Amino acid sequence: MASSGLINYRKWSLADCPSLTSKIAIVTGGNAGIGREIVAQLLKKDIEKVYVLARSKEHFSEAEMFWRNEHKIENVESRVEFLECTLSDMVTTKRVADGLVGRLERLDILINNAGLPTIPDYTLSPQGIETIWATNVIGTFVLTNILLPTLESTAEKYGDSRIVVTSSSFHMGCQELKLDLLKSPTRVKSPDAIDSCWRYARSKLGNLLFTKELAKRLEKRGSSKVYANCFFPGNIPTGAMDTWKELFGPLGYLMKANFWVLGQSTTDGAATALYLAAAPEVVERNQKGSYFCPVAAEDDTSALAKDKDLAKNVWYWCDGQVTDALGRGWDEQKGDGEGNGEGEEKAPSEEEKGGEIEILQSVEVIGAIPAS
Structure with missing residues (x-):
């Protein structure tokens, strides 16, 4: 029940959060x-500065008004900077990340929050990867790895740095991961609603696997002061759930309405x-x-x-x-450094890995676990 977000375990409060004076953060x-x-x-x-990486400048302008009017936050214009970034495109993501590297002397917090929900359409990224995975996993992979040396140097100088990745309880709905299917030109499953939910669940599993492997690699390269973790925000009725209405019709409306009562x-x-x-x-x-899971x-x-x-x-x-x-x-x-430290493992060559890596699991389940 905890993993599903249907029960809150309040282990921590925002009132317990220390001051973030002088710290720098990036939030996708x-x-x-x-x-x-x-x-x-x-x-x-x-916090001194937050860089917001996102696709929509219009939504950012609305967010600025929200921060000023709803939260009564001052100096929003000087403390938050918008950088347009389409995470599904590796080229764009690298360009934005490289630009940040050239500007930032420190980076205390990287929150990889952006992601596509259960979108009905099946599309591929500019690099030919299924779009939900390309956005939620590959985009996070590129951004984090390029920024990693800055996070590491910040941790050494100021005590620690943090990497936070948004996942979901929906990851439990993916019990099969075949890497070759990530570049399939057409849908893998039917009907379309099941396929969309499965692709989202697959990407949230990918977020977890990425975070766990990242934490292991940080330890291996001696970066013990960089803390990488993953979280499920909860069943929160945001705009990301609007796709449920298109996928499930009236049931989709009821599912979102349910989380106004039972969600976070x-x-x-x-x-x-x-x-x-x-x-x-x-x-x-x-x-x-x-x-x-919620909360902490x-x-x-x-x-x-x-x-x-x-x-x-x-x-x-x-x-x-x-x-x-x-x-x-x-x-x-x-x-000022390389993205792969001494002892860092890179992808093996075709000879080393003996051909295409393929992970097969015999069980395939689509769970009806609420998503974030």
Whole structure:
């Protein structure tokens, strides 16, 4: 029940969040929904600067009014900067990330919150990868790896830094991951509603596997002061759930309405993100590569999300796809370090891996677990 978000385990409160004076944060998707509330709470804790990476400048302008009018936050224009970024496109994401590297002397918090929901249409990214996975997983992979040296140097100089990745209880609805299907030109499942839900669940599983592998690699390269964790914000009736109406008709309306009563608020969703981004308890408890549900409660995942070999293969696959699109050395920081530290594992060559990596699981289940 905890993992589904139907019960809140309030382990922490926003009132417990320390001051974030002088800290710098990046929040993807910080212009709407849960991301907008995350930015609001960072600002209320006196953070110096937040960079919001998102697609819609119009939604960002609406968010600015929300921060000023609803939260009474001052100096929004100077403290929050919008950077247009389409995470489904590796080229765009790299360009934005490289630009940030050239500007930032420190980066304390990276919150990978942006993501596509259960979109009805089946499309591929500019690099030929299924769009939900390309946005939710590949975009996060590219951005995080390019910014990693800045996060590491910040941790060494100021004590620690945090990487937070938004996942969902919906990851439990994916009990099969075949990497070759991520580039399928057509839908894998039918009807369309089931396919859309499964693709979303698959991407949320990908977020978890990425975070766990990232935490392992950070330890291996000696970056013990960078804390990477994953969280489920809760069943929050945001605009992301509007696609349910198109997928399920009247039932979709009822599903969203249900979460106005049984779900969480955007403040609850933001609270877990703030815990992972700022709470000293994360350092004290050495919480790394873990999964959290509302509010700030460490929770269990599906068996597939615990598969270490699968996590490594997903990393290899993502790195291979990005390398094919952007070239080797795509994650190097120009002028002040490289994106892969000593001892860092890269995707094996075709000879090393013996052909295409393929993960097969015999069970295939689509769960009706609410998504974030």
